[in-house]
Amino acid sequence: MMDVNSLARECGEFCLETISVTRVCIPLVEHFRISSGEVRVKDALLVRVSEGNAFGWGEASAMPGSFYSPETPDSCQSDLIDHLVPALLGQRFGSMIDLNNRLEQLSQNRFARTALETAAWELLARRQGVSLRQLMGFPQVAIRSGLGVGLHGTEEELISAIRRQWSDGYHRLKIKIKRGQDISLVEAVRRGMGDVPLFVDANADYTRNDFNVFRTLDTYGLLMFEQPLPKEDLEGAALLQKQVQTPICLDEGVETEEDARRAIALGSCRIVNIKLQRVGGFLEALRIARVCEDHGIGLWVGTMPELGVGAAAALVLASCPAFAFPTDVEPSHRWYENDVVSPPLKLSQGCHLVPPGPGLGYHVDPGIVSHYEVAKWHFPANH
Numbered sequence: 001m002m003d004v005n006s007l008a009r010e011c012g013e014f015c016l017e018t019i020s021v022t023r024v025c026i027p028l029v030e031h032f033r034i035s036s037g038e039v040r041v042k043d044a045l046l047v048r049v050s051e052g053n054a055f056g057w058g059e060a061s062a063m064p065g066s067f068y069s070p071e072t073p074d075s076c077q078s079d080l081i082d083h084l085v086p087a088l089l090g091q092r093f094g095s096m097i098d099l100n101n102r103l104e105q106l107s108q109n110r111f112a113r114t115a116l117e118t119a120a121w122e123l124l125a126r127r128q129g130v131s132l133r134q135l136m137g138f139p140q141v142a143i144r145s146g147l148g149v150g151l152h153g154t155e156e157e158l159i160s161a162i163r164r165q166w167s168d169g170y171h172r173l174k175i176k177i178k179r180g181q182d183i184s185l186v187e188a189v190r191r192g193m194g195d196v197p198l199f200v201d202a203n204a205d206y207t208r209n210d211f212n213v214f215r216t217l218d219t220y221g222l223l224m225f226e227q228p229l230p231k232e233d234l235e236g237a238a239l240l241q242k243q244v245q246t247p248i249c250l251d252e253g254v255e256t257e258e259d260a261r262r263a264i265a266l267g268s269c270r271i272v273n274i275k276l277q278r279v280g281g282f283l284e285a286l287r288i289a290r291v292c293e294d295h296g297i298g299l300w301v302g303t304m305p306e307l308g309v310g311a312a313a314a315l316v317l318a319s320c321p322a323f324a325f326p327t328d329v330e331p332s333h334r335w336y337e338n339d340v341v342s343p344p345l346k347l348s349q350g351c352h353l354v355p356p357g358p359g360l361g362y363h364v365d366p367g368i369v370s371h372y373e374v375a376k377w378h379f380p381a382n383h
């Protein structure tokens, strides 16, 4: 894999001359339910940065209600508007490493940082007239998509939710589980869907007292157990991994390159799901990916899920050959009444094809953004 730190330096210096932030709320076509809560609307912040004629878009896409992470759309808004944007506006950065260091000094909120970091990467690609995928040296490949389905009221509802989507050609299926709704759900999916490539995501709902659940699930031929234990309990994950054949995949548990090194040293996982939002953008994502690849840890790109801006960035990351498992990035119609990019994300035979145009390859539609806009800020105020 290329060295992202060298690439960041090669792309040279830049200035964030203008920055705009738009908060949008877009209704979900299906409520998103995991072990710790439920959302009905996608509430995200879209960031546009520019230098001369070049520009880039980014997205801060935390879940409301702190049920995935402590960050929320409200905390992202205040971090961006009150701290990050005023501090970075008009500043010149020696490289992306310089910007990333400033972002880390200014805020602990990786979701807010991701919006600015990924927007700056798109700006650098557009400045050179190339796609961000090309800038990063990743091949143009069909990116296999996996279907993720949340918790539902009954097993019948779960199976019909899966069947409504499965005809899009997805390459694997992931279901959410929580304590008390686990083995029976996997049995129901095996009955209803047969021997499809399947795994479970617990979103950290279990403890070290629940290992018997995973010992039973170990007999169902699942691809992985995603984040069974609390994110801090890497030692617990290592204990569980010793007792099951199924690979453990960490999501919430790996926020930094340092976390990845620790998890690998402990034997806490065999797979890592990297989300740009969770780790603070491309630089840290590719640093984590490199450590994982060097140690034979499997990789795939996860989502919050994000709107088209964040999803397009995730597809750039998923073009990196180290990410061998199908991504959680789904087509726009899977979640949103309307997505902010045109064309919307679509699947062909269950795969995404990243458009070859400059930057992220997608056009952010101003009409759709303004239709769903709940607030907007321009910096400097009169641009």
Ligand code: MG
Binding pocket: 201, 203, 226, 227, 251, 252, 273, 302
């Ligand atoms: Mg997860």
